[in-house]
Amino acid sequence: MTANRAFKKRVRARAAQTGESYTAALRHIRSETGATVPTTPPDLTPTLRLAVGQTTPLTDPGDVAAMRARGAEIRDLMQRAHDGGARLLHLPEAALCFPSKTLLSSVPGEVAESDWTRFAWDAHDTEIQAIRIHAGRLGLWTVVGAPTYLPGRPPSGRPRLSTLVIDPSGTLAARYDERLLSRTKQTYMYEAGSAGVTFAIHGLTFGCLSGLEGLFGDVFSDYEAEGVDCALYSTAGPSDPGAEDSLASSAVVAARQNGLWVSYAVHADKAPDAPAGISSPEGRWVSRCPEEARPAVTFADIQPRPEGGPREWRRSMLQAHRNGTNR
Template sequence: MSTTPTSTTPTSTSEAVVRLAVAQTTTRTDPTDGAAFRAAGVEIRELMSQAHDQRADLVLFPEATFCFPDKRALSRTAPELGEADWSRFDWATLTDELELVRQHARSLALWTVIGAQTRTAEARPRTSLLVIDAQGHDHVRYDERRLSRTKDTLMYARGAGPAVFEVNGLRFRLASGLEVLFDDIFLAYEDAGVDAVLFATQGPPNPEESDHPSGPAWPSWPHSSWLRSPGGHGAPTEARAAGPARRSLRLRTRARVCPPHVVGRQAI
């Protein structure tokens, strides 16, 4: 995987456009349940097909899409909280299901951003967003950098830097989890001249709400705040990387794809 931007062909010489779908999945928390990982994979691929049927170029999934592991289920001192024992996590099934997602992305020619745990040389894994390109290749990986207290002290290693990729002439960067609370991440992205930030979380749409995972993901445009996972049906709406408008929409049911939004940037 590389952080070097690559692009597909823009739909117009005067304007860069991406049709972006946002998926919400069923939250699964048992890190030992291979059947649940496989059920998640079936659901993910069905949502990818739905996004393709709605002519999306890219689909965004929540963080930890296959499994948002229960901290006590991984604890070495369960039922008390303690350092996570990642040998309990079903890495083999996750690996198999991710390969099926790559194959499906290739068959649909669909860019796919999906959350998964990734192992490194460190003792702890990272919680990551994987960008799979339209050929089914791992294009770039983003490791969450600002972790919650539990993630940081008991579960994951921190990521080291941003990730950028380009689709149809638009530059995207990534954020996940509690990073929504840190303005400096998004200001740095804006200063870098990106067109949109794709943000994925298993937390509630508003950080002050219940801490029960609900599995939303949403894109953000510099200058225009959040476009949260929209619910309901209807024709795609158009959003551009300019203007002060704020959108605060949310998915109200699980396991669905919202109608794709058209992300565009007019040529200057």
């Protein structure tokens, strides 16, 4: 028993060091001469290795060089996610550029209607395309936040603040448009979306939300009712100083209340107080990026939430409450 515990400790140590799953680390160590370990019946439940990242923020909408640097940074994080065995990388809201409301304002020095001609669209779209190409090279699902215009609409007026779902071929598989905008976003900057978005990978269903939507419990519970296993929450973090942990705390509370995995992707300037991470359905952080203002990724192996039992009971009770039939 002591030898077995020591061997398993060695496997866990390798997994923590390399970012591999326990199974991958076990396979590597077993391949070494003389290494053996007792076998157990295989777990046939689908498992997916998820990576979540924190990225360096950029607020100047016209800084082309910095936008290109952000694109290179994202592709580096994609490579690190792929090398760590991830099938999906989740990145923050407006990961290439989260434009300042004052720098984008049509009235210098004031907060007014945004002038989107100040945004370096050509550089931004070039970097998005490079990210799509890199996703295809790596065979990596990549979820990244970006402002976008609706297909077929000319780049004028207000864009939407979107979350792009890029599949392993580099194709845009889905686009989520933020629905519950902050007061500033709604008044001066963006057009709101109107519907949730879900997609499936390897037997798991994912739902997208962004911005301050993590403060609205109904967004999570609606996704849970649709059978989502993991909510991908992309944000730049709160704008109020001292409130860095508010959205991260809401994410783990929502995970526990709804029995969901929640991936929390945030800009790296918020990391010293609330880094990016992945919460279990029990509302516990199972993996977090370093508490440092630098780009990073972290990993977790996640599984579908079992149907029936408590999950089905919760859905029926919530539906009865919404319909007013539980009285």
